[in-house]
Amino acid sequence: MKLSRSKLVYKMLALGGLCLLLALRMNAQVQTQTDATTTGKSTEVNVERGQVVLVDGNDLVVKMDDGSIRHIPNVPESAKVEVDGKQLGIHDLTPGMKLEHTITTTSTERMITTVQSVTGKIWHVTPPTTVILTLEDGTNQKFSIPKGQKFNVNGQMVDAFGLKKGMKISATKVVEEPETVIEQEKKLTGTLPPPPPAPPADMPLLVVLVMHPAPAAEQTVAQLPKTGTSLPLIGLLGALALAMGLGLRAARLAV
Numbered sequence: 001m002k003l004s005r006s007k008l009v010y011k012m013l014a015l016g017g018l019c020l021l022l023a024l025r026m027n028a029q030v031q032t033q034t035d036a037t038t039t040g041k042s043t044e045v046n047v048e049r050g051q052v053v054l055v056d057g058n059d060l061v062v063k064m065d066d067g068s069i070r071h072i073p074n075v076p077e078s079a080k081v082e083v084d085g086k087q088l089g090i091h092d093l094t095p096g097m098k099l100e101h102t103i104t105t106t107s108t109e110r111m112i113t114t115v116q117s118v119t120g121k122i123w124h125v126t127p128p129t130t131v132i133l134t135l136e137d138g139t140n141q142k143f144s145i146p147k148g149q150k151f152n153v154n155g156q157m158v159d160a161f162g163l164k165k166g167m168k169i170s171a172t173k174v175v176e177e178p179e180t181v182i183e184q185e186k187k188l189t190g191t192l193p194p195p196p197p198a199p200p201a202d203m204p205l206l207v208v209l210v211m212h213p214a215p216a217a218e219q220t221v222a223q224l225p226k227t228g229t230s231l232p233l234i235g236l237l238g239a240l241a242l243a244m245g246l247g248l249r250a251a252r253l254a255v
Helices: 005-029 231-254
Strands: 030-056 059-064 069-072 081-083 086-088 098-126 130-134 140-144 151-153 156-158 168-191
Touching: 098 140
Parallel strands: 081 168
Antiparallel strands: 030 059, 030 098, 059 069, 081 086, 098 130, 098 168, 130 140, 151 156, 151 168
């Protein structure tokens, strides 16, 4: 048969109240005190540097200082980089930007001391392992006896074999456990790539001269007219040769 919702809620509340009552009664009988003492502390700082190579959506590619390429996929929108006092997101990064990731790890060594004390009348004892005590509220509670545990009986310290039914005893249990607490602080900063250098003021300017050819009408080229020939020159040369021949013959006759 299924329980109705109201009855089920009522039973759950009743069970929770009973558990709480038992816990309060037990805490009232068994006193527990815990202290933490710092015994040592160390700090380690790890710095990674790289340069942005590519930003594709939420994927980031960075070239590290050692030359390795690191692909960081799915960078969350909440991830921020501090650049010149401003918080930049993944979509604000540009190639050439330098990133520096600093991780500070602090390790704190502590000693946790737990002291438990209980007072009651022995109802039953099974040395050296367990003892059942009747507490101040009249309830019986079973306790495990730690190895080497001593009990105060009327001002005298006895072990588990010295316990008898009806004795009123008080016992204190001290447990010390070392603990290491590790804390990490992460900081991501960046610097924008430097602007390209400006040219020096005394750098000469490059002047480009373009030479255009002169129009064909202005070119003066010595050319023979289309109607000129070499016949007059040939006739002149022939006349000179004839005159020289006549002159040589006249000279011979004169001799």
